[in-house]
Every structure is written in C-alpha cells, then in structure tokens.
Amino acid sequence: MIRLPYYPGCAVQTTARNYSISGVAIAEKLGIELVELPKWNCCGVFPFLANDDIMRHLAPIRNLIHVQEMNEKGIVQNENRVVTFCSMCYHTLKEANLFLKDPEKKEKTDIFFEREKEFVGGVKEGYKGGVEALDFLEVLKDIVGYDKIAEEVKKPLKGLKVAPYYGCLVLRPREIGIDDPENPTILENILEALGAEVIDNPNRIQCCGSYHTVDRRDIVAELTYDNLIYPVRSGAEVIVTCCPLCTFNLDFRQKDAGKLHRDLQEIPVMYYTQLMAIALGLDKQFYGVDLGLHYVDPKPLLEAKNLY
Amino acid sequence: MNLAEKVRSISGEDVLSCYQCGLCSGSCPVRFAMDLSPTQVVRLVQVGNIEKIFESNTFWICSTCFSCYARCPRKINITKIMEALRQIRLRRDQDKIALSDIPKEELKILPPIALVSNFRKTTA
Amino acid sequence: MSQEKKEETKKVQIYIMGREYQVPAGLTIMKAMEYAGYRFVRSCGCRGGFCGACATVYRVKGDYKLRMALACQETVEDGMYISQIPFTPAEKPIYDLEKLGPSANVFLQYYPEIAKCVSCNTCTKACPQDLEVMDYVQAALRGDFEEVASLSFDCISCGLCAVRCPTELVPYNIALLARRLYGKYVMPKAKHVEERIKEIESGKFNEELQKLMEASVDDLKEVYETREIEPE
Numbered sequence: 001m002i003r004l005p006y007y008p009g010c011a012v013q014t015t016a017r018n019y020s021i022s023g024v025a026i027a028e029k030l031g032i033e034l035v036e037l038p039k040w041n042c043c044g045v046f047p048f049l050a051n052d053d054i055m056r057h058l059a060p061i062r063n064l065i066h067v068q069e070m071n072e073k074g075i076v077q078n079e080n081r082v083v084t085f086c087s088m089c090y091h092t093l094k095e096a097n098l099f100l101k102d103p104e105k106k107e108k109t110d111i112f113f114e115r116e117k118e119f120v121g122g123v124k125e126g127y128k129g130g131v132e133a134l135d136f137l138e139v140l141k142d143i144v145g146y147d148k149i150a151e152e153v154k155k156p157l158k159g160l161k162v163a164p165y166y167g168c169l170v171l172r173p174r175e176i177g178i179d180d181p182e183n184p185t186i187l188e189n190i191l192e193a194l195g196a197e198v199i200d201n202p203n204r205i206q207c208c209g210s211y212h213t214v215d216r217r218d219i220v221a222e223l224t225y226d227n228l229i230y231p232v233r234s235g236a237e238v239i240v241t242c243c244p245l246c247t248f249n250l251d252f253r254q255k256d257a258g259k260l261h262r263d264l265q266e267i268p269v270m271y272y273t274q275l276m277a278i279a280l281g282l283d284k285q286f287y288g289v290d291l292g293l294h295y296v297d298p299k300p301l302l303e304a305k306n307l308y
Numbered sequence: 309m310n311l312a313e314k315v316r317s318i319s320g321e322d323v324l325s326c327y328q329c330g331l332c333s334g335s336c337p338v339r340f341a342m343d344l345s346p347t348q349v350v351r352l353v354q355v356g357n358i359e360k361i362f363e364s365n366t367f368w369i370c371s372t373c374f375s376c377y378a379r380c381p382r383k384i385n386i387t388k389i390m391e392a393l394r395q396i397r398l399r400r401d402q403d404k405i406a407l408s409d410i411p412k413e414e415l416k417i418l419p420p421i422a423l424v425s426n427f428r429k430t431t432a
Numbered sequence: 433m434s435q436e437k438k439e440e441t442k443k444v445q446i447y448i449m450g451r452e453y454q455v456p457a458g459l460t461i462m463k464a465m466e467y468a469g470y471r472f473v474r475s476c477g478c479r480g481g482f483c484g485a486c487a488t489v490y491r492v493k494g495d496y497k498l499r500m501a502l503a504c505q506e507t508v509e510d511g512m513y514i515s516q517i518p519f520t521p522a523e524k525p526i527y528d529l530e531k532l533g534p535s536a537n538v539f540l541q542y543y544p545e546i547a548k549c550v551s552c553n554t555c556t557k558a559c560p561q562d563l564e565v566m567d568y569v570q571a572a573l574r575g576d577f578e579e580v581a582s583l584s585f586d587c588i589s590c591g592l593c594a595v596r597c598p599t600e601l602v603p604y605n606i607a608l609l610a611r612r613l614y615g616k617y618v619m620p621k622a623k624h625v626e627e628r629i630k631e632i633e634s635g636k637f638n639e640e641l642q643k644l645m646e647a648s649v650d651d652l653k654e655v656y657e658t659r660e661i662e663p664e
Contacts, residue, residue, distance in 0.1 A: 010421060014536035041551040045421045045425040050318045119556060119557050169374075207375065210372065210373065211425040212338075214418060216369075417537070423544055
C-alpha cells in the first residue's frame, strides 16, 4: 500500500459523491491508500488570474500547507504529493506553486501567513514549497500503470462503447496539464485497459461552459449539444468524464440542450472511476449509480450490457 | 494609471507582442456568444481603448478554458487579460449577477464548484 | 494609603468615538463607557459575555491593527480608540425546518454567497469567541452541517465576522441553520422536554398562566422577586 495525502474538495463530497466513492475504492483495490487531509478548505476552483490581490490566491496555498502539516504530524512520512479527483482542484493546487515561483508574491503570502500565527485556527507555519498536486489520472498512469489495471480487471467492459471527455482544466495551460493538451490519451488508455470500445470524440478537449451553468444556461446548452452530438452520432453509449463540473453540465444540461436541438438523444455520463469500479469487480455500492446524482440514469445501459 | 496600463499590470501580459493572427478567436468555444472577438479585445488593449471593451460582453462570456492561451503563437495568456478586465469592473463593486436571481431548485443541484467559480468571476 | 488603593485610582486615556476620556484602569470597555457618562440603550445585554450584544471595534495608539472584542469582556488599555457596532445588517432568509432536509446543498440554497468565501480567515481573526469561523464556513460549503454545528457551538452572533468579511458573508446565520439542523436530525431527543410539551398541550399549566396574565405589574414584580432560584 502506498499512502498518499488526499484532497477531496467540495464537489466530490456533495454533488459528485459518486466520483469519490468509486475513486477511493478503486485506489485501494490498486494498492493506493488515500489519506484525507485532516483540515482543508475550498481550493478556489479557478486559480485567481490577477497578479495582485494576494487574498484571492490564498485558498489553494492553505491546502498545500495542510499537506505540509500532515508530514510534520507524522500522518504521512516524507510524502509531498497530494492527490485529487476533481480537475478543478487539481488545477488550482498545481497552479499555486507556479504562482509562488515569483519571489515577490511568495514574500507577500509568507507575510500574510506569518501574521496569522497568533490566531486560533490560523496556520502555524507558512508554505515551504515542494508540495506536488497529482490528478488521480496521473496516479493511475504513473504509479499504478495501465498494465496493472488491465491485470486487475475482473469484468471486462466488452462491447461497451465509451467516449472520453476531458474538459479544460486537466489539460490547459500546458504547464499545468497532465497530458498533451491537443491530443490527450490517458482516459483512452485506461478505458482500453478495462476492455471497453473507445469512440472518438473530437470535442473531448472543448470547454463544457463551466460556471456559466449558473447564469448563462443558454451558452452551456449549446456547448453541451456540441460536445455530445459527435460521439452520440458515432454510436457512443456513455460519456466518460473526469471533472465534476463538466459532468454536471454534460449530464444535467442535456435537458436544455435537447430543447434547443431535437436530434440530441439522451446519453448517460459517468466518471471513469465508476466504470473502473465495475470492471475491477468491486461491490455495487462503489459504482455510485444509486445515489440519485445522475440526470440520465446509467443503470439501464449497464443492465443491458450485463454490467450491473 | 490609465485603464490600458491597469489591464497590463493586473494581467502581467505583454499585449504588444500580439500580431493579430486570430487563432485565439478561432479556438474560443464561446465566441458565438461574444460581441467582440478575443483578437479584437487584445487589439483594443494594444491601442488603449478599454472603454470600447467595456461596452462589449466578451470578457464576461470568456469561460476561462485556456484554449486561446494554449494555442497562442506569441504565448500571450489572453485568459489573464479577460480576468484583468473583469476585475477592473468588479473592483468598482459592480456585480455582474444578482445572487437572488438564481432559482432555489437550481441551488439545490448545482455543484458547489459551479457557484464558487461563477461568483469569483462575476461578483465583487 | 495601601498599594492596592493606589492601583485602583490609576487612570488610562481612551477615546470613545473620537472623544477623549480619562477612565480608571482595570475597567471593562463597557464599564469605562458608563464611567465616561454613556448610558447603554443598545449594544449591551447580559454583561457576562454570553449574549453577543456588545460587539466593539478598537485600535490602540501606535498599532495599525483593528481589533474586535465584546465590550463587557475586554479591559480598557491606554490609548484605545473605541467604537461599538450595536447592530449588523444581515439577510435572514426564511426557511421551514420541517421541510428542510439535511441535504448536501442545504446551505447553498439559502446562503449561496458562502460560495464567495476566499479562505482569507479574516472572520476567524475577528471572532471574540476564538472560533474557527472560516473552517465552519468551508464546512457549510460542502454541506457538512455536523462539523459546522460543532465548530460554531460557542457562537453568540455578535456579528463581528460578518462586519469584517471581505466577501460579505454572514457566517453566524449560516451557523445557526447548521445548529438547527443538528438539533433536528442528529441530537438525541430529550425525553423530559417531550413530556413537558405533552403536559403543556394537555392544558396542565393553563390556569397558572391565565393567573399571571391577569396579574397586576406589582404582583408580577413580587412573583419575580420571590421566585425560586436553583442553587449554583
């Protein structure tokens, strides 16, 4: 067992519980114990892209400090990696280190945290640097390996036509992305290791509309149609995702998209971890399909394919 | 500091190196909903006509997907320019959206990350 | 004269809303203000640090830091600039606890602005009760109402966190919702309370209550003064 600090983030604790329930279970199956940070806060979701206003840059750095504290308290030994499932959390945690490369910004945040020491609940030490954010996809690719995944498959996803969708934040910008930003292959490789039939999705790296889902659902509806129609036409039966916000938009906004474009038929959207839980032969409770978190219910498809 | 200098300082981007190839606009997934293209916005920052940008919806429509930056041959982080423009507006305490307009049924199902990211981009 | 007596008469200089006063050292801010001639009609309640009515902000000469305190708890210092915050304007949404399930987004439904929290920790720094306010706001964001209830147990709703929050949240109202949910869905039901409610509903105390309602002010005063007080 490899013990790795684990940053859940708000989404996988709430609307994307199906992601973390399946993810933590398959990690354990593959020899990775995810140890939740004893204390954590929202990562900020997007890195704040302005050079000034240090306050809005603090959230992810705080979490990196909590990883540091885990080492100091001996919860993990010399482990400076922190794993996330959510693409947005991964992105902000990773970006925080890049932001702090600028000595002037580093100094400003250090001063901020230095002043916090005297307060109850404040961090006791500033960020020393060196904590590395890992997306769980990277754990699967680099620590576990595709071969090991293939070896562990108990119930191959034979005949299941899956179309991967990456979204933006695990790929772009280049200095943060976990794969080739124009032609990523991690999801494809994992899905092939599980025995599924991968359907090409030309829009798999396109934006899902992101936070516009709150106030501009019209924009998200257009993008949802655009992102789903090609794989649907190519015969895909399920869309496979890695980000809770992409998943919400691709799944729940099908309702809006279907109203605008009558030719869009409903298609279930699942996290790659859910399909892995099925393929690795885990207990049904770890599929996360019974929690009422899907808009398009994937169960009929799974039943039809003898996977449920 | 005039507005154009402010955009450059908040974003930290060297807009003058842009040669207007248009790749950012071609890559932008939400261009269809913008009234000015990202390329036009960069040009307006170059010539210092920020007021004209503020008349457009472009910087609010940007969804921070980094497609423009990933493809820009001059490595200009246009996403950061959009953030700087939003910030200049928000720092005058002009919220783009009213939280009270979001229906309760939506708040029940929206992922927290949708709200956090939206409010960080649209409220002061 | 004894040493003790001398200590008592030592004076400090404070500024109440900008005006200078000499007050005896060792007084609380509240008592010092009364010494200076103020009479409290707002911003004062229990005088024991429990009600949260006397939220106060101050600075001390020579220090840039803005400090927060309860006037009934904090002792005056030489060079204090004092101002009180008798009331915090705050949105208080109406919800029906009976209809409100402990769902993950329960806080976001009524207080969507919690999603604006940037984890700057200013609220925690402001809290005169030394609560980890930012941590409970963050727990609310992820729907963990048990954690919110536990972290905010000692909150007295003084409002200082809400005054200081740069993203304009009202943490204490969020915490109140959490403790209500906790009381409804998690805390074991107190049997004696249920029994007493039954007694009330069956009309056991109606006669006694009626007597009190019809009593004159003087009679009420006497009842109050001769009431039974449980030994400490």
